[in-house]
Amino acid sequence: MGHPTLSITCTDLSFAWPDGTPVLDGFQLAVGPGRTGLIGLNGAGKSTLLKLIGGELTPGGGTVRVAGEIGYLPQNAVLDTALRVDEVLGIAEARAALHAIEAGDTGEEHFAAVGDDWDLEERARAGLDGLGLGHVGLDQVVGELSGGECVLLRLAALLLRRPDVLLLDEPTNNLDLQARRRLQAAVAAWNGVLVVVSHDRELLRHVDKIAELRDGGVRWYGGDIAAYEEALAVEQEAAERTLRAAESDVRRQKRELADAHVKLARRVRYGQKMYDSKREPRAVMKQRKRQAQESAGKHRILHTERLAEARERLDEAVEAVRDDDEIRVDLPHTVVPAGRTVLTLCSLRTAYGAPAGNLEVRGPERIALVGRNGAGKTTLLRTISGELPAAAGEVEAHVPLRFLPQRLDILDDELSVAANVARFAPQATANRIRASLARFLFRGGRADRQAGALSGGERFRASLAALMLAQPAPQLLLLDEPTNSLDLASVRQLTTALASYEGALIVASHDLPFLRGIGITRWLRLDAGGLAGVEPM
Template sequence: MSPSLTCTSLSFAWPDGTAVFDGLDAAFGPGRTGLVGVNGSGKSTLLKLIAGELAPADGAVRVAGEIGYLPQNVTLDTALRVDEALGVAARRAALHAIEAGNAAEEHFETLGDDWDVEERALAALGELGLGHLGLDRSVGEVSGGESVLLRLAALLLVRPDVLLLDEPTNNLDLYARRRLYSAVAAWPGVLVVVSHDRELLDLVDQIADLRAGEITWYGGNYSAYEEAVAVEQEAAGRMVRVAEADFRKQKRELADAQVKLARRKRYGQKMWDSKREPKIVMGARKRAAQESAGKHRIMHEEKLAEARERLDEAVEAVRDDDEIRVDLPYTAVPPGRGVLTLRDLELAYGARVQGTLELHGPERVALVGRNGAGKSTLLRTIAGELTPVAGEAAAHVPLRFLPQRLDVLDGELTVAENVARFAPGAANNRIRARLARFLFRGARADQRAATLSGGERFRAALAALMLAEPAPQLLLLDEPTNNLDMASVRQLTTALESYEGALVVAGHDLPFLSSLGITRWLLMEGRELRETTPEALGKPV
């Protein structure tokens, strides 16, 4: 039997009663599926239901074959050895015992036919660029990105029939991402991946778009999906315009009919009052006129209701993935003006910038490199959060820094109150008007930051920094696309299009960085910063 995954009449709600799925049906066959949708649509929840980490209120999940699951936030016991994290420690110990001359039956039972367990484990590590770890190292010695790859290596060893990946490229550097892409491209069974990584989603065979508790299927990769959705939305927009025109027409016809009926009623009353015809004749005419008027009015009201229904259906087909549109003229920096100077800079944890590096005007800089190379340390030093060991990091314009943790927000304050902290001189009406352009309209601006979804929290933090006073003319972003869905990534891109100052973005998502109009690429490698090109970064590792 070929591996497959089926969800039948799946229902699930959170303890507070918020429904996520109500009778969801979906089937995943062999091949790679990209599961996409806006933040909060239930992508991670669906993977947890399939993996058995959550129990549905109703319905069933049926899996033909063994299932493997890589969650979004990988946590490994730091006391474990690498072979224990890979799940091969017992077989490895049995193999060593047999090789040492211990022929106890339990060792042979434990090992089974897996005589090449060590070679397979080392090969799995090597396939993901973790060959340097070895099997006896402690998990506490590996980085966050290496933890993700280590968990994936354990799954590669098991070779489950169905593999679920939830945002697997979060916290992975460029080089680790290339390893993951290769593993995904070669996966032989059923694979379902939730990701905002466009490069990864362009490796899949089909897209499952989760929206309003239902899945719509699109053949091909993410680029093909975008093209298909663009065609759909163009047609949906035309249908809205046609439905709006029809709705206006039906309203006019109903109004005209009501005017005509009112005239007839006045004329009939005038004839009744003047008693120009016998009473019985006028009574019959009055009843006939009333019946005709009633039918006429009902017909037009039904036509109007049908037109309204068609308009509602047409509007519903148009996606509400709003874009951020905001003017930020005070962030502008003249092309020749010095923005940042780094001189003989030695950072905490060993990274450094030799000589002098200067940033001028509205340059847009991508800061790339392996995990642990020192990118975040450099940004925190520029922002003044860390003191350099030696040298100088001098900003010549107002700057703001958005760290990975988004801890610039106070969770107990509302979105509007958080923005007000950064712009204390701004009137409340002005703050709300500008927040509306960041898609926090009306009551949404009064939500506490702690209750926001990941994408909303990022948008609120970005709004707080970009609307700050004085306006930031140097903006530092550290891994801004982590945990954002594709709609939120688009919103971030459009917001940064309005930003007219200098920009430094640390990241590993090359398609996203390229979309920002990057003018300069800096690579932190071997603890040193140097100029590079996107072509050099795009080469397979």
């Protein structure tokens, strides 16, 4: 059997942003048939790479070749709210011609518009149904759909065209649990070529291979995300062993070099002593002295070279071990005693008329707030935080609270990370702010970076630091979809950070592995009837 034709080939690909910041340089990639999960740290260039493959961006150098038609679903595409569903699906013209023919108009142009696609309405409806959009009519307008439904509608439009290559960029970001499951099923059933950029572990369980974009190149791992993590753990264990061996080798070479210096000095002294005591003819003595010095010198050079080589190996070993620092949030002022009442909602109705009802949060509870898109979770969190006034009922927070919105717009882009934190903690000294920022992985010069220049993951860490280090310290933290647009390493860091936070938490999220990872103690669903407890998911 011959090799299957490669579907995507990038050769010597280069791309830089208009300000000269390089993203890819001399980049090589070959993607064959099957489902590929493309992962990497925030800012590694994953979305840029998809745009280059999809033809949305022009490379600075090199070539991109794709065999077949491309379907590309960008990360945050906004649909025109006035468009009809059949227009988004790309079937409006053919559908109008079909209806004209059915009504008795036999104009040649109608038959040309329909072509052989007589079952296009049935196919369109089946496609919508398969993604859980069976209730959406072809004549409806986009403005009547939720954000998650719009994402699925765009996907339905792509699938209807039956592309050979499907590119998906963070497709589950704004989807609720049901929509995520529909999308996972569509990915699992896809039998063409698929490249999906995602940090969603549930979705990445449905891919055949993982491509990791790191340090300007791609490394391939067979299997899904679990197989990747297993392979990476084995790789890192070996890298750490190599690092320990390289460190002890450097120590040994340093000792041997020091010994060589001592031997050299000893030989020089001995040669001089023999020369001074003139026990043998002068010419012989001179020759002996020179030989001793040469031999010791060679010995020293050999050990200097060995030490340099050992240091080089150590540098390589350090490079191979990943810097997976974890955020630490061991802040004493955030502790909530078990019996304390933290928050009370009484007959609450939010600004947009949605009922929330009654709720009491006690002690360091960890509450997951789940529900469909558009159920009002963000509105409820904004009402609890005091950003929105309640339409009816009462909200009473009994402890200091902070709210981290989805948009991460609490930072001033013109200020540095340290200056942003200082806004929230005006009494804190610069030294205390910097010491605290180091816990959030902003060490040294990183604390002086402008907020506007941060990647998604860095921006999230800076926002979290600003809230956590605020005065008074928050004993209740409200988080709205915190893992959206975070890479896997940042999600892991956030999970660890929240595990060490000792206050109460209310987290709105559709990311089940993350919610399980932070030790949720109570699950609440928000729907048209208000808040209700549900079984752990």
